[in-house]
Amino acid sequence: MFDALTDRLGGIFDGLTGRGALSEKDVSAALREIRVALLEADVALPVVKDFISKVKERAVGEEVIRSVKPGQQVIKIVHDGLVEMLGGEDAETRLRVDNPPSVIMMAGLQGSGKTTTTAKIAKRLSERDKKKVLLASLDVRRPAAMEQLAVLADQLGANVTSLPIVQGQMPAEIARRALQAAKLGGHDVVFLDTAGRTSIDEQMMAEAAEIAKIAEPKETLLVADALTGQDAVETARRFHERLPLTGLVLTRMDGDGRGGAALSMRAVTGLPIKFLGTGEKLDGLDAFDAKRVAGRILGQGDIVSLVERAGDQLDQEKAERMAKRMRKGEFDLNDLAEQLKQMQKMGGLGGIMGMLPGAKKAKQAMAAANVDDNVIKRQEAIISSMTRKEREKPALLNASRRKRVAAGAGVEVSDVNKVLKMHRQMADMMKKMSKGGMKGMMNALGG
Ligand code: GDP
Numbered sequence: 001m002f003d004a005l006t007d008r009l010g011g012i013f014d015g016l017t018g019r020g021a022l023s024e025k026d027v028s029a030a031l032r033e034i035r036v037a038l039l040e041a042d043v044a045l046p047v048v049k050d051f052i053s054k055v056k057e058r059a060v061g062e063e064v065i066r067s068v069k070p071g072q073q074v075i076k077i078v079h080d081g082l083v084e085m086l087g088g089e090d091a092e093t094r095l096r097v098d099n100p101p102s103v104i105m106m107a108g109l110q111g112s113g114k115t116t117t118t119a120k121i122a123k124r125l126s127e128r129d130k131k132k133v134l135l136a137s138l139d140v141r142r143p144a145a146m147e148q149l150a151v152l153a154d155q156l157g158a159n160v161t162s163l164p165i166v167q168g169q170m171p172a173e174i175a176r177r178a179l180q181a182a183k184l185g186g187h188d189v190v191f192l193d194t195a196g197r198t199s200i201d202e203q204m205m206a207e208a209a210e211i212a213k214i215a216e217p218k219e220t221l222l223v224a225d226a227l228t229g230q231d232a233v234e235t236a237r238r239f240h241e242r243l244p245l246t247g248l249v250l251t252r253m254d255g256d257g258r259g260g261a262a263l264s265m266r267a268v269t270g271l272p273i274k275f276l277g278t279g280e281k282l283d284g285l286d287a288f289d290a291k292r293v294a295g296r297i298l299g300q301g302d303i304v305s306l307v308e309r310a311g312d313q314l315d316q317e318k319a320e321r322m323a324k325r326m327r328k329g330e331f332d333l334n335d336l337a338e339q340l341k342q343m344q345k346m347g348g349l350g351g352i353m354g355m356l357p358g359a360k361k362a363k364q365a366m367a368a369a370n371v372d373d374n375v376i377k378r379q380e381a382i383i384s385s386m387t388r389k390e391r392e393k394p395a396l397l398n399a400s401r402r403k404r405v406a407a408g409a410g411v412e413v414s415d416v417n418k419v420l421k422m423h424r425q426m427a428d429m430m431k432k433m434s435k436g437g438m439k440g441m442m443n444a445l446g447g
């Protein structure tokens with residue numbers, strides 16, 4: 001996601017970090033690059049202009065905090081600006097589904113992923129929120145679409161059903177029938193999956209507007225394909241003119257398209273992005289998180305926040321030293337021990353992993369390797385049973401040394417091996433991350 005933009009910004013910030021002072025000229029130069037990067041990432045021009053001028057105002061006006069490098073400060077300002085542009089930290093992603101039967105109307109162009117997304121959200125509501133859900137397709141022109149929704153409903157367990165298909169009914173009639181069925185059936189949520197066209201036409205809009213009037217949806221979500229970039233923005237703008245949209249869902253965020261669409265759509269419509277579609281499978285849906293997306297756009301944003309959070313807990317210098325080593329791709333067993341200590345201070349593994357992109361996979365891997373907070377304590381014990389030289393140069397740890405370390409920590413040699421393996425993997429990840437920016441990181445994480 002956002003790979004192109006990420007690479008680009010990564011390059012810019014490489015130039016900015018590691019310098020003592022940052023002049024206004026530097027800020028301007030960086031912002032010029034950011035402007036081009038955003039435009040290339042398909043962010044709409046007015047949105048870019050607005051963003052750049054806001055960031056500049058903030059960056060130039062701001063005093064440089066002594067403990068933070070100016071380059072990092074600009075990164076943070078750009079990061080915060082992106083978060084804001086994406087709807088802020090507390091962007092409203094919850095769906096209003098508290099008044100049964102609550103209607104959720106789904107709109108979008110054909111092929112945008114509307115039907116799949118309908119099923120994904122239904123799955124989420126039924127599994128997480130224990131809602132009873134009814135799915136109704138209003139696509140009378142495409143019988144296949146109606147069947148597709150019924151097939152998806154069948155995969156979603158007993159709490160999700162689809163409205164029986166009655167041939168020859170008009171969309172408005174189906175919508176009324178769905179509402180009636182939901183009232184009688186005690187459904188909490190009714191999805192109305194409206195017909196899509198390959199392009200927007202007046203008839204389609206009129207039909208959707210009529211359904212919105214009849215069904216009074218609590219949520220009207222526009223599903224748009226992130227890969228279509230500027231077209232998606234234009235689609236959003238036109239739908240927003242005619243329908244009481246309450247939110248956006250961007251699909252195919254798993255592809256390597258130009259993610260600027262997310263930034264533009266939010267800015268142009270002012271609508272919250274509620275979910276991101278991240279795959280063809282029905283669990284490929286993420287609640288939108290502005291901070292995370294901004295962090296990914298910036299690439300090293302995650303390192304920055306890691307440093308920031310670490311800085312809250314231990315002294316700033318230590319954190320900066322650590323970040324510097326990480327950026328250089330240096331990572332020995334002392335660093336691993338320090339990381340393990342930090343992990344516990346910063347809310348355990350969950351806290352740290354949550355800040356890393358691709359964290360889901362890494363988390364799964366760690367869960368599979370049975371790494372929990374108790375295990376962390378044991379790992380710390382193992383590392384502290386090593387000599388300083390061994391910690392700096394793990395290659396020294398041959399079989400007999402490993403045996404000694406195991407005995408010292410009261411564990412098996414295989415436990416020592418596990419720590420060494422974990423260190424190798426992390427060192428490898430740091431190296432890739434420092435070389436290839438975010439892409440390297442994602443590769444390192446197998447994402
Ligand atoms: P609709 O015509 O708008 O209802 O689109 P569909 O729901 O039928 O989706 C069209 C195609 O896009 C299908 O092959 C889906 O599996 C695929 N699709 C939907 N959402 C995503 C997504 O988030 N990521 C990926 N990679 N594919 C998706």
